[in-house]
Amino acid sequence: MKAASLAIIKHELSTLPQKELLKLCLRLARYKTENKELLTYLLFESGDEAGYIKSVKDDVALQFSEINITHLYFARKSIRKILKTINKFIRYSGSKQTEAELLIFFCSQLKSSGIHYQTVTSLSNLYKNQLLKISKTISGLHEDLQHDYFEELKGL
Numbered sequence: 001m002k003a004a005s006l007a008i009i010k011h012e013l014s015t016l017p018q019k020e021l022l023k024l025c026l027r028l029a030r031y032k033t034e035n036k037e038l039l040t041y042l043l044f045e046s047g048d049e050a051g052y053i054k055s056v057k058d059d060v061a062l063q064f065s066e067i068n069i070t071h072l073y074f075a076r077k078s079i080r081k082i083l084k085t086i087n088k089f090i091r092y093s094g095s096k097q098t099e100a101e102l103l104i105f106f107c108s109q110l111k112s113s114g115i116h117y118q119t120v121t122s123l124s125n126l127y128k129n130q131l132l133k134i135s136k137t138i139s140g141l142h143e144d145l146q147h148d149y150f151e152e153l154k155g156l
Contacts, residue, residue: 034088041092053098056089057105064109075115076123082106083126100137100149103130107156131156 004012013021029036045052063082068074086106090099107130110117117123131153138149 037088038092046093049093049095049098052089052093053101056086056102060086060102060105060109064113067113067115069113069115072115072120072123076120079110079115079117079123079126083130096137096140097145100134100141100145103134103137104149104152104156106130107134111156 013024016024025039029039041052045055060082063078063085067078083106086102090102093099107127110127115123117127134149134153138146138153141149
């Protein structure tokens with residue numbers, strides 16, 4: 001089965017009655033957790049971006065506190081999992097400001113976690129790549145925000 005284009009799907013959805021549209025949305029949410037999370041963000045959290053960022057930061061801080069730092073192998077796996085989670089939440093938001101803020105928070109948490117990421121090539125490269133990603137994201141923001149975020153980036 002070949003998936004239809006977004007234009008065709010948009011046209012078809014616009015012709016459906018509200019009850020059918022509701023049934024389709026609920027069916028989508030039932031089968032995949034990411035769809036349910038995205039719907040939750042769009043319905044309840046998209047209006048309060050600051051609250052959304054705070055809740056994601058709290059979740060990330062909790063995940064960093066639970067990292068097993070006795071072996072770098074486990075720490076590396078946990079850090080990658082945290083970054084994957086952050087990227088998922090960034091994708092839900094779609095805001096460059098949210099992306100910059102969450103990635104800066106991730107890098108600051110990694111730096112203050114006590115993990116010797118500089119000695120492990122993969123973690124060092126991961127950290128450097130996130131700094132580059134933050135820099136690119138910040139350059140697309142408003143000038144006032146750019147200055148504030150570049151100051152935070154210098155601290156990393």
